[in-house]
Amino acid sequence: MKKMIQLLMLLTLVFALSACGTSGANGSxxxxxxxxxxxxxxxxxxxxxxxxxxxxxxxxxxxxxxxxxxxxxxxxxxxxxxxxxxxxxxxxxxxxxxxxxxxxxxxxxxxxxxxxxxxDAKYNSWLAVNNGEQDKYKDGSEFKIDNIADKKFSFVSNSSTSGFKVPSTNIVSYFSKMDKYKDLKAEDLLEGGKFFSEVLFGGSHQGSAVNLLSGKADAAAFCDTCVANYVELADGEENTAGAVYKVKDDAAEPFNTVKGKEFSIISTTPVLNxxxxxxxxxxxxxxxxxxxxxxxxxxxxxxxxxxxxxxxxxxxxxxxxxxxxxxxxxxxxxxxxxxxxx
Structure with missing residues (x-):
C-alpha cells in the first residue's frame, strides 16, 4: 500500500509538470x-x-x-x-x-x-466615486484627488495596468509632493492603514466598479472599455472628470446587483491598449x-x-x-x- 501511494504521488507530480508546457509544443x-x-x-x-x-x-x-x-x-x-x-x-x-x-x-x-x-491606441484609466459624492473631490470647479486619502479604495489587481499600475503611479506622484506623504510608495497602497483606510481588489475591472457601486468602497480604479458593456453615459462628456455613468437596466453579472446605480469620474488617464x-x-x-x-x-x-x-x-x-x-x-x-x- 505504501509503494502504491508513492507511485500515485510520483504520477501526480509527472502530470503536474507536464501541464506546465514543454518547449516546441503547443500548450494543449x-x-x-x-x-x-x-x-x-x-x-x-x-x-x-x-x-x-x-x-x-x-x-x-x-x-x-x-x-x-x-x-x-x-x-x-x-x-x-x-x-x-x-x-x-x-x-x-x-x-x-x-x-x-x-x-x-x-x-x-x-x-x-x-x-x-x-x-491613438489608448483607453482610459478612471478614478470614480458614487454619484452625489463627487463634490467632495473638487476644489472650486476643478476636480482633485486630495480627499481619496484615508478612504476605502478598490483597485482591480496589482497586475492590472489601468486598474493599479497607472492609478497607483499617479496617486504616489501627486501625494508625494506633500510633506505628509513625501515617503509614499506604490506598495503603501496595497493594504489599508498606510494611505487608504481599507483596500479592496475587485479581481476584474467589473468587480472593482461593483465594489464602488455596492458601497464597499468610497472610490475605485477601473477602465472605460471593460465596463462599456454594462454602463451608459448619463451626464457630461465621455472620459472627462465630472462625467456621470449609469448601470444599464439589462446589465449582466456582476452589474445585475447594482442596476440603475450611478458613478462619477473624478480623474481619467490615457493608457496604452x-x-x-x-x-x-x-x-x-x-x-x-x-x-x-x-x-x-x-x-x-x-x-x-x-x-x-x-x-x-x-x-x-x-x-x-x-x-x-x-x-x-x-x-x-x-x-x-x-x-x-x-
Whole structure:
C-alpha cells in the first residue's frame, strides 16, 4: 500500500509538470491552441466574442482552439509564461510580467484607436466615486484627488495596468509632493492603514466598479472599455472628470446587483491598449505569422462580431467607432509602462 501511494504521488507530480508546457509544443498539444483570458473578458456575456476570435485562430492555423477563462490575472499571466496557454489577451502590465518571466512571450497585435493606427491606441484609466459624492473631490470647479486619502479604495489587481499600475503611479506622484506623504510608495497602497483606510481588489475591472457601486468602497480604479458593456453615459462628456455613468437596466453579472446605480469620474488617464501575446516556445514561427496576418486583415476589421459597432447596444470585446482594427505591435511599444516600475 505504501509503494502504491508513492507511485500515485510520483504520477501526480509527472502530470503536474507536464501541464506546465514543454518547449516546441503547443500548450494543449500540437493540434490545439489555448487562449487565456483575463477575468474582465471571461464572463458568460463575452462567450460569443471569445468564440469569434477563436474561429479566426482555428481557420488560420487549422488547429482547434480551447478558451482558458480565469478568475485572477495571475492565472492568465502564469499560464502564458509557463506554456500551459499559447496565446493571451492581456493588459500591458500583465504582458510585461509574462515577458519578464519568459522572454519567449511576445506581443503581436493591439486594437488600434479610431484612426486605425497606433497613434491613438489608448483607453482610459478612471478614478470614480458614487454619484452625489463627487463634490467632495473638487476644489472650486476643478476636480482633485486630495480627499481619496484615508478612504476605502478598490483597485482591480496589482497586475492590472489601468486598474493599479497607472492609478497607483499617479496617486504616489501627486501625494508625494506633500510633506505628509513625501515617503509614499506604490506598495503603501496595497493594504489599508498606510494611505487608504481599507483596500479592496475587485479581481476584474467589473468587480472593482461593483465594489464602488455596492458601497464597499468610497472610490475605485477601473477602465472605460471593460465596463462599456454594462454602463451608459448619463451626464457630461465621455472620459472627462465630472462625467456621470449609469448601470444599464439589462446589465449582466456582476452589474445585475447594482442596476440603475450611478458613478462619477473624478480623474481619467490615457493608457496604452492591451495586446494579444503569444508564447513563441509553444507556437511555431509559421503559425505566429499566420495569426498576426489574420488579425490585422480587413476581414477581421470588418467583422462586426469582433469589432462591434459601438451604437449597436451589443456586448463585445472591441468596439468600432471609426477605423478601429488590429495593428502589429513590437515589445518596445510597451516601454512607457515598464518605466512606471523604475
Amino acid at each position: 498539444g500540437d493540434d490545439t491552441l489555448t487562449i487565456a483570458w483575463y477575468p474582465n473578458e471571461s464572463g458568460a456575456d463575452m462567450a460569443d466574442a471569445r468564440e469569434e476570435i477563436g474561429k479566426v485562430f482555428e481557420e488560420t492555423t487549422g488547429k482547434k482552439v480551447e478558451h482558458k477563462t480565469t478568475t485572477d490575472y495571475i492565472i492568465a499571466i502564469e499560464a502564458l509564461a509557463n506554456g500551459s496557454a499559447d496565446v493571451a489577451f492581456m493588459g500591458a502590465q500583465g504582458y510585461i510580467e509574462a515577458n519578464t518571466k519568459n522572454n519567449k512571450v511576445q506581443s503581436i497585435v493591439v486594437p488600434s484607436g479610431p484612426s486605425g493606427t497606433l497613434d 492591451a495586446p494579444f501575446a503569444v508564447n513563441t516556445e509553444t507556437v511555431n514561427e509559421e503559425d505566429v505569422k499566420k495569426i498576426k496576418e489574420a488579425l490585422v486583415s480587413d476581414e477581421v476589421m470588418n467583422n462586426d462580431k469582433i469589432f462591434v459597432p459601438k451604437d449597436s447596444g451589443k456586448p463585445g470585446l472591441f468596439f468600432k467607432t471609426d477605423k478601429e482594427r488590429f495593428v502589429e505591435v513590437e515589445d518596445s511599444w510597451f516601454d512607457p509602462i515598464r518605466e512606471l516600475s523604475k
